Amino acid sequence: MKQLKTFPKGGVHPADHKALAADQAIRRADPPSVYVIPMAQHLGKPADCTVSSGDQVTEGMVLGSSSGFISAPVHSPVNGTVKEIVTLQLPNGQKTQALILEALESQEEPPVYTPSEDWKNLDKQALLERIASMGVVGLGGATFPAHVKFTVPKGSKVDYFIVNGVECEPYLTADYRLMLEETPGILQGIDVVRSLLQPEHIVIGIENNKPEALRVMRDAVEALDFPVEVVPLKLKYPQGDEKQLIKAVTGREVPSGGLPIAVGAVVSNVATLYGVYEAVVLGKPLTERLVTVTGQGIQKPANLKVKIGTSVAELIEQCGGFVKKPVKIVSGGPMMGFSLSDLNTPVTKGTGGILVLTEEEVDRKNTTACLQCGRCVQVCPMGLHPTRLYKWIDHLDYEAAAAEGLMDCKECGSCAYSCPARIPLVQGMKLGKLMIRKKKAN
Amino acid sequence: MIILYSFLAVAVLGGLFGIGLAVAAKALAVEKDDRILAVEAALPGANCGGCGYAGCAAYAEAIVKEDADITLCAPGGAAVARAIAEIMGISVEVSDQKMVAMVHCRGNRDTCTYKFDYNGIRDCNALYALYGGDKTCSFGCLGLGSCMKVCPVDAIDYDSRGNVVVDRDVCISCGKCVDVCPTGVMKMVPYSADYIVACHSIDKGALVRKYCTVGCIGCKMCEKKSPEGGFTVEDFLARIDYDARGSRDEAAAACPPKCILRVSSLKPDLVPVTALQEENEEA
Numbered sequence: 027m028k029q030l031k032t033f034p035k036g037g038v039h040p041a042d043h044k045a046l047a048a049d050q051a052i053r054r055a056d057p058p059s060v061y062v063i064p065m066a067q068h069l070g071k072p073a074d075c076t077v078s079s080g081d082q083v084t085e086g087m088v089l090g091s092s093s094g095f096i097s098a099p100v101h102s103p104v105n106g107t108v109k110e111i112v113t114l115q116l117p118n119g120q121k122t123q124a125l126i127l128e129a130l131e132s133q134e135e136p137p138v139y140t141p142s143e144d145w146k147n148l149d150k151q152a153l154l155e156r157i158a159s160m161g162v163v164g165l166g167g168a169t170f171p172a173h174v175k176f177t178v179p180k181g182s183k184v185d186y187f188i189v190n191g192v193e194c195e196p197y198l199t200a201d202y203r204l205m206l207e208e209t210p211g212i213l214q215g216i217d218v219v220r221s222l223l224q225p226e227h228i229v230i231g232i233e234n235n236k237p238e239a240l241r242v243m244r245d246a247v248e249a250l251d252f253p254v255e256v257v258p259l260k261l262k263y264p265q266g267d268e269k270q271l272i273k274a275v276t277g278r279e280v281p282s283g284g285l286p287i288a289v290g291a292v293v294s295n296v297a298t299l300y301g302v303y304e305a306v307v308l309g310k311p312l313t314e315r316l317v318t319v320t321g322q323g324i325q326k327p328a329n330l331k332v333k334i335g336t337s338v339a340e341l342i343e344q345c346g347g348f349v350k351k352p353v354k355i356v357s358g359g360p361m362m363g364f365s366l367s368d369l370n371t372p373v374t375k376g377t378g379g380i381l382v383l384t385e386e387e388v389d390r391k392n393t394t395a396c397l398q399c400g401r402c403v404q405v406c407p408m409g410l411h412p413t414r415l416y417k418w419i420d421h422l423d424y425e426a427a428a429a430e431g432l433m434d435c436k437e438c439g440s441c442a443y444s445c446p447a448r449i450p451l452v453q454g455m456k457l458g459k460l461m462i463r464k465k466k467a468n
Numbered sequence: 469m470i471i472l473y474s475f476l477a478v479a480v481l482g483g484l485f486g487i488g489l490a491v492a493a494k495a496l497a498v499e500k501d502d503r504i505l506a507v508e509a510a511l512p513g514a515n516c517g518g519c520g521y522a523g524c525a526a527y528a529e530a531i532v533k534e535d536a537d538i539t540l541c542a543p544g545g546a547a548v549a550r551a552i553a554e555i556m557g558i559s560v561e562v563s564d565q566k567m568v569a570m571v572h573c574r575g576n577r578d579t580c581t582y583k584f585d586y587n588g589i590r591d592c593n594a595l596y597a598l599y600g601g602d603k604t605c606s607f608g609c610l611g612l613g614s615c616m617k618v619c620p621v622d623a624i625d626y627d628s629r630g631n632v633v634v635d636r637d638v639c640i641s642c643g644k645c646v647d648v649c650p651t652g653v654m655k656m657v658p659y660s661a662d663y664i665v666a667c668h669s670i671d672k673g674a675l676v677r678k679y680c681t682v683g684c685i686g687c688k689m690c691e692k693k694s695p696e697g698g699f700t701v702e703d704f705l706a707r708i709d710y711d712a713r714g715s716r717d718e719a720a721a722a723c724p725p726k727c728i729l730r731v732s733s734l735k736p737d738l739v740p741v742t743a744l745q746e747e748n749e750e751a
Contacts, residue, residue, distance in 0.1 A: 115600045116599075118597060119596055119597040119598060119599060119600050365584075365598075367583045367584035367599055368599070450588045453588050453589050456594070457589060457593055457594040460593060460597055
């Protein structure tokens with residue numbers, strides 16, 4: 027038997043807990059009556075708010091316009107009234123403007139989106155502009171504006187366009203469900219991006235713990251009029267990270283501080299490609315995303331299609347509420363997500379999952395001294411030395427940490443996951459990176 | 469005989485090397501500006517780094533070679549700036565007022581409400597990156613002591629209530645704590661300041677009252693009680709203009725949440741309250 031591909035350095039094998047929600051078909055969440063729409067939902071500059079308090083808005087209308095090249099507009103998920111513009115503190119500490127939107131009682135007919143082939147007549151620039159104007163960002167978690175990613179710099183050539191169907195975070199199953207249920211949409215998204223990048227090869231990477239998705243995608247690509255290869259990958263976290271996925275599929279290594287295009291690769295998540303399909307083929311702005319609501323603390327785990335701006339509390343209610351008192355509620359996956367302290371936090375473009383975790387699922391032991399066991403060094407996929415970096419950061423010497431490659435850390439959490447002393451290594455890395463960025467900004 | 473030869477050989481070699489060194493010292497001499505040494509001698513030598521340079525020697529070199537601003541040495545203050553001006557032969561205008569850092573918050577576990585339990589790195593910037601901190605108030609002191617870590621003279625510590633306080637007699641006004649503080653609650657005030665408004669929240673009064681019992685509610689009582697005291701309420705927070713010379717005692721006494729505090733009462737003391745009481749009883 028041929029050996030399955032994976033990335034060579036580091037990585038961990040956390041229990042995947044995907045069975046909780048993997049068989050739940052995608053269903054649409056009931057729309058709430060009040061929405062909270064932050065202006066900073068993507069990497070880069072926050073959108074500029076274009077409406078004011080008291081304005082009537084309609085579904086799909088622009089609420090915040092793109093404020094730079096690396097930025098994205100924000101659209102209204104619903105017909106309603108802008109009740110208030112507030113300053114909101116996001117879970118990452120960033121303060122941003124946010125709109126409180128009240129849905130109108132007598133909703134006029136929501137717009138109907140019908141597929142159209144007219145995009146095939148557009149040139150590259152117009153196509154990119156359409157993606158940008160629809161507010162499409164990377165839905166895998168990093169929320170990097172999609173039109174920037176699909177702009178190939180002059181002189182570069184795309185050898186590999188890699189479609190990311192890995193979903194390596196435990197618990198999350200939204201991408202998996204999407205691959206099973208919305209296969210044609212994803213493939214049309216691939217077709218759109220193919221016309222932009224004109225890659226040599228198109229590869230869909232899926233880990234071998236999703237045999238069903240592998241089968242469905244394989245069957246579907248056979249009917250296409252362009253070649254697409256579906257590659258099964260050996261299970262290992264964090265394979266869904268861009269750099270690890272490129273290494274696994276092509277064997278090429280993205281240089282430190284460089285972008286994938288430096289080795290002729292562009293990676294895009296299946297959910298993002300579905301977003302591209304909606305934006306370009308249906309003409310629908312990004313106002314909805316898939317969210318996995320799961321964990322042993324939730325009554326009915328589900329994969330929900332949620333309108334952006336819906337509160338986490340609302341989703342939990344729609345999934346039957348808590349089984350018992352949760353000890354931690356996490357936005358995103360358990361490895362890279364962050365805990366929520368306020369259930370009124372809205373779902374944004376970057377929210378991939380809501381985990382309701384119980385006592386049994388959370389390890390709350392206290393930090394002890396570093397044992398110098400070296401497990402973090404063994405598992406770091408970037409080949410860093412987490413324990414030494416942490417020591418520099420603890421001693422406030424952020425430059426020394428940067429000199430040892432701190433900025434290459436992607437906060438995947440493998441080190442903290444395997445640390446027997448429960449040292450908050452990733453939090454340390456985040457702090458170090460934050461302080462270095464702060465210093466640069468001054 | 470053999471001993472004599474050895475002695476002679478070493479003596480001749482020694483002489484030759486000596487001459488060599490003497491010639492090298494002349495020929496390869498590095499021009500050193502005496503002013504660098506003089507400026508370095510004039511600096512306090514604390515190597516606090518508050519000027520932004522690696523230490524006093526690096527700052528002295530930057531002054532002489534790169535025309536760096538000569539008023540950057542906060543610990544040395546006006547006296548050092550004038551001394552450097554004399555060495556460099558330039559004029560300088562500095563005020564004699566010494567500034568010290570003060571924590572403008574008295575919120576702690578007893579006086580304010582919290583959003584969540586924090587169980588991570590003991591660093592304020594790390595905590596601030598999560599929802600802006602565990603306190604409901606997003607302006608107050610986070611209390612993990614990042615300022616203490618960077619203070620070069622150990623002027624900052626907890627008091628017996630668990631609040632972070634600066635000892636103004638130890639503070640050398642380098643400003644490192646002000647730079648590291650994520651909420652901006654650490655601010656510089658004149659050494660001579662009699663009172664500070666120990667709050668940094670610009671939330672509306674009603675909201676402050678919900679989460680903190682010692683936060684400024686912007687009621688303007690201070691403006692009314694001490695009209696000559698230099699109080700102004702802006703964005704629901706009282707501020708003091710220290711150039712105003714009038715009394716501030718009435719305002720401090722009348723302040724409803726009692727957040728106008730006498731600076732001389734703010735001292736770090738890690739002695740547990742119970743120990744203090746025992747001491748009093750014994751005396």
